[in-house]
Amino acid sequence: MDFLSQWRFSKKxxxxxLLAGAALLLVTALTGCGxxxxxxxxxAASTAPAASTAPSASAPASNYPxxxxxxxxxxxxxxxxxxHGNLDKRLKDLGISVEWNVFPGGNNVMExxxxxxxxxxxxxxxxxxxxxxxxxxxxxxGNDLPNPEGMGIMVLKDSPIQTITDLKGKKVxxxxxxxHHYLTVLALERVGLKANDVQYVYVKDASEGRAVFxxxxxxxxxxxxxxxxxxxxxxxxxxxxxxxDYSPNRTxxxxxxxxxxxxxxxxxMILEETDVSDKxxxxxxxxxxxxxxxxxxxxxxxxxxxxxxxxxGVEAITRDTIAPQQQLADAFHRIGLIPEKLDVSKLMPVxxxxxxxxxx
Numbered sequence: 383m384d385f386l387s388q389w390r391f392s393k394k395x396x397x398x399x400l401l402a403g404a405a406l407l408l409v410t411a412l413t414g415c416g417x418x419x420x421x422x423x424x425x426a427a428s429t430a431p432a433a434s435t436a437p438s439a440s441a442p443a444s445n446y447p448x449x450x451x452x453x454x455x456x457x458x459x460x461x462x463x464x465x466h467g468n469l470d471k472r473l474k475d476l477g478i479s480v481e482w483n484v485f486p487g488g489n490n491v492m493e494x495x496x497x498x499x500x501x502x503x504x505x506x507x508x509x510x511x512x513x514x515x516x517x518x519x520x521x522x523x524g525n526d527l528p529n530p531e532g533m534g535i536m537v538l539k540d541s542p543i544q545t546i547t548d549l550k551g552k553k554v555x556x557x558x559x560x561x562h563h564y565l566t567v568l569a570l571e572r573v574g575l576k577a578n579d580v581q582y583v584y585v586k587d588a589s590e591g592r593a594v595f596x597x598x599x600x601x602x603x604x605x606x607x608x609x610x611x612x613x614x615x616x617x618x619x620x621x622x623x624x625x626x627d628y629s630p631n632r633t634x635x636x637x638x639x640x641x642x643x644x645x646x647x648x649x650x651m652i653l654e655e656t657d658v659s660d661k662x663x664x665x666x667x668x669x670x671x672x673x674x675x676x677x678x679x680x681x682x683x684x685x686x687x688x689x690x691x692x693x694x695g696v697e698a699i700t701r702d703t704i705a706p707q708q709q710l711a712d713a714f715h716r717i718g719l720i721p722e723k724l725d726v727s728k729l730m731p732v733x734x735x736x737x738x739x740x741x742x
Contacts (some may be wrong), residue, residue, distance in 0.1 A: 451502030530625035562604030660694035
């Protein structure tokens, strides 16, 4: 074969190869577009979010967990949410069920949260500070409306003690680190006394606190609702002060870092549905009284007192929320309850995707 013939043959071969390659690409493209299964696979590969990207509230149910584990205490807002049933109903529509876990106290809720036994729960302000001081990882995701009148310091009606100043040198029963303990610290400092100017008697729960108070083993009792209301109702003590003008006395909603990262839409949903049941509670306080009386086994009139002086509702974490929580942490460090100074804002993000849409 001469040079010209070789060149023509080579050119023809290359052209044939190009045609074959183009045909193969066309077949591949048509195959990818024509099969529903292949299309989904291709779409998932090209549009799936990174592992750290959280789904929104409108994400397909398949992206959600089958169960959400919520920790609550009897008598609190999550107890009302559980009884009202609106969250369970909304999640059921997404194929999600709720596992409700009851705990005796806020510190127990925080322990379970840190251990990964629950995904979400609520507890008092002090519980969050102690958990952070203990090195536990979690996120503040929201809070209840302030309830300063829901805690107080009392003396028996025949006591010679008439003011906070008169507590100097006396025995005061509190649960260590409780909201009422914090109130006592603030009240003493306001009149120029120090935390060690009184002798704290630490009790394990409200029942023990009432027992040592009623039998005069202590001079004063710090307590919180509904147990505060129970003592007021039964013993008719003198209330030296409640929390008004001292502390907002907020209860916070907490979640794990993993849950908030993966499911911010679900966190938002839980907060909003809690607000729905809270607003129902504000308009149906007698039903709430009956519910909590049954749950707690406490005198109905005491529950009525506690519910009557409270406004239920959910708020997003804000700078205004962080400030008093930081003051609480500082006070607990100042009196030696926690070993190191904390920056609570590290666990209290403000600009978050789970910020609830709630109204006053």
